[in-house]
Amino acid sequence: MNFAEFLTTSRFTTLSAALAVLTAMITPALLISATGTFILSTSNRLGRCVDRMRGIMAILEEDSAHLSEERKSFLLSQIDMMTKRSRVLARVLVYLYFASGMFMATSVSIAVASVAMSHWSWLPLVLGITGALFQFVASLMLIGEARLSRAGLEEEAKYMVRLAKRELGPGPE
Secondary structure, three states, X not given: OOHHHHHHHXXXXXXXXXXXXXXXXXXXXXXXXXXXXXXXXXXXXXXXXXXXXXXXXXXXXXXXXXXXXXXXXXXXXXXXXXXXXXXXXXXHXXXXXXXXXXXXXXXXXXXXXXXXXXXXXXXHHHHHHHHHHHHHHHHHHHHHHHHHHHHHHHHHHHHHHHHHHHHHOOOOO
């Protein structure tokens, strides 16, 4: 059987049957788009984290002899925090890329299962659910990373308040 005969004898002899498959294939595209937004946002967060860490390391390299032990300790704790955040963000990116790949595979498997392998009709569902689970886990990890970010910011604010109090002395009561 050649391809033309296959198409004329397949389930897609009507326009509505063919459009149903195309519609089903488009649905994962929305999930791919959402995952792409997560990837872009997470990449930006990772970039800011790396930039911040490099800035702190530059301060330590250039001014280490002139920094107080308290300042050095604070900067090293910030590097530790940025390292933890960057590890989480890198892992999140892997999960998001995997989710995106699963959604792409879902779209392709919808077409393949519709045309050639109706006994494999469960495959798009499994691939779609797998992608959704990886995206869900990545979302939970991003919540954890946001908490790490907030903790680092709070640590920095407390340090700056201590420094300002020491520099300015006790204020009027």
